[in-house]
Amino acid sequence: MLAADLAALRAGLRVGMPVTKAQALVPGLIVQDADPLADAEGLERLALWALQRISPIVAADPPDGLVIDTTGADHLHGGEAAMLTGMVQRFAASGVEARAAIADSWGAAHACARFSRRLTLIIPPGESETALCDLPIAALRLDPGLVASLRTLGFERIGELVSQPRAPLALRFGPEIGRRLDQAMAIMAEPIDPIRAPDIVEVRRAFPEPIGAAETIARYVGKLVMALCEELERRGLGARRLDLLFQRVDNARQALRVGTALPVRDVRRLTRLLCDQIETVDPGFGIEVMTLAATLAEPLFAKQTISSLVEEPEADVSDLVDTLANRVGERSLYRFAPVASDVPERSVARVPALAPEDGSTWHGDWPRPPRLLPRPELIETMALLPDHPPVWFTWRGIRRRVRRADGPERLFEEWWKRDAELTAVRDYFRVEDDGGERYWIFRAGDGEDPETGSHRWYLHGLFG
């Protein structure tokens, strides 16, 4: 047996078991021949998917893993933790059970992803060694024979191996163990050779003399973008995601990634987006090769704009949206769109900044407060039931007398969403205190039937 998923492990099957034994344990077991070639192809496909979605430097880590350099890519996905969980969830949605870890080095991340108990794990910078010490030596990417002989000598954990003097180990087993340990501890560099899609639009420039100054890099970025745009134009494509890879003289790779909301083939815009991020690149001793690739490209055709002599067309802001999205992340740039829901916090949805507009808006004449509290806050009140506004209320320790009030505006919660909302009702009031400050408060429940809510009062928003 070569592989076992969670269901197989629960049934008592283990990797390395003879097929006959497995068949004896689980009657009616379906056995499929291993197809390493197809596995490798599948892994390659996954790597391409990750390249387009997650980060510019991605490689397959056969037989069963992907290695991704996420430096400078995590903020576009809302931080490292959000990126990992999102990745694992998306894999799970497509039926792949994945585990992920982020660490300082390829070796440490490889070990933590495979041998830790948790689905996602983030090792803070500089703590790889403590995290690795408790893991078995099989996590070091050593030859199985080597692992077996180390076991014979009594080594079980990586920590025990680290504390041993290197020389006797090297004398007996060769340099492999020292190399793998150094790679895992990020003492020895281990560059990732990134995967490239076959039909990707890519331009490359090698420098006889390594370059390092920001202005020089910017100049060559301009030239590369020009070449890329010519190629894109020939194919009728526009770039949605651009990766700029720098290969340094010390064989380390750095990458920049920019995205656009709509396909773009404008040299000036793309150069601007890339040049905005040059300061994040560390040229080290110099850059030898620069590669610019349109990782994600979509068809872009010339289109005729309707010109009207009377009305000025509305200015195009998609370039501004791209600049800002690459700076603060795509998720931090949005518009609000109306949702047909009476519950105030559900009546707005965030849509991408350049989503098509339909001119719709919220219906109803009841005034709405410009500031909505993240969740309604409990207030103390004195009010006549069932349908009078409070005489006074206390919010955040300050008691306010209600001078004027409007309401109730009765909102029924959405019975089709949750059982708890089957009969729930909110009665909203707009109240004004002595000083003229206006608040949006509601009572959970209709004031008569305890089924409809707790009859406690909450403050939900602030009017101007």
Place this chain on the structure above:
Amino acid sequence: MPNPVVSSIAELRERVQRLEGAKGRARTVLPFGLPEVDSRLPGGGLALGCLHEVAGGGNGAVDGAAAALFAAGVAARTRGKVLWCVTRQDLFAPALAQAGLLPGRVIFVEAGDEKALLACMEEGLRHGGLGAVVAEVARLSMTASRRLQLAAEGSGTIGIAVRRWRRPTEVADFGQPTASVTRWRVSVLPSAPLPVPGVGRSRWLLELIRCRAGESADFEVEACDATGRIALPSEVADGSPQTEIGRRRASA
């Protein structure tokens, strides 16, 4: 024969304007449509291509509700998309729509910190294709505001800094000088009295605290209507209350 004093004042004005560097471009304004307010502002309205500051008074300095509505009302009367930069999002979009700023027009940016927020605002002001750029910001240094003012002058987009602080004790920061052209404070007042129980149209005390080439003033106004226009309460506005009510109905 022209009065020598008048002509020398006109000449001085011209020189000051040259020194201020309007760069030969006629400065356009966005009038409020209220003669009482517009006459206090140089050029007869809020200058486009300039930075303006708005803060709330009292508790409004922290919640910034009235200030946001005032800014929305100004932004609603411009043409083109509006960029609204925040660090923490607690705006309720239906209220902006009720002030005339439809959801399709507003692009929100949620920046991680104030530095990134100011950079986003400057980027928006430099772009030139936007109608207005609004940012909710607590600290605004002289340097930062001058950058924003220059960016706005270059493109002609109106920039509104809604000053909003985390704690009431930080409000003293509003006294610090900035390069903005006008500075407003919007405080809530009891709403318009109605003949029946209920809350009438909101009223604000609109204080023009600072105004370049103008004098400060304060007005009692009624809050933005569905097209983003503020109004004067009927007992202040010209004419009898009766005609005022008729006019309001016609505009509703």
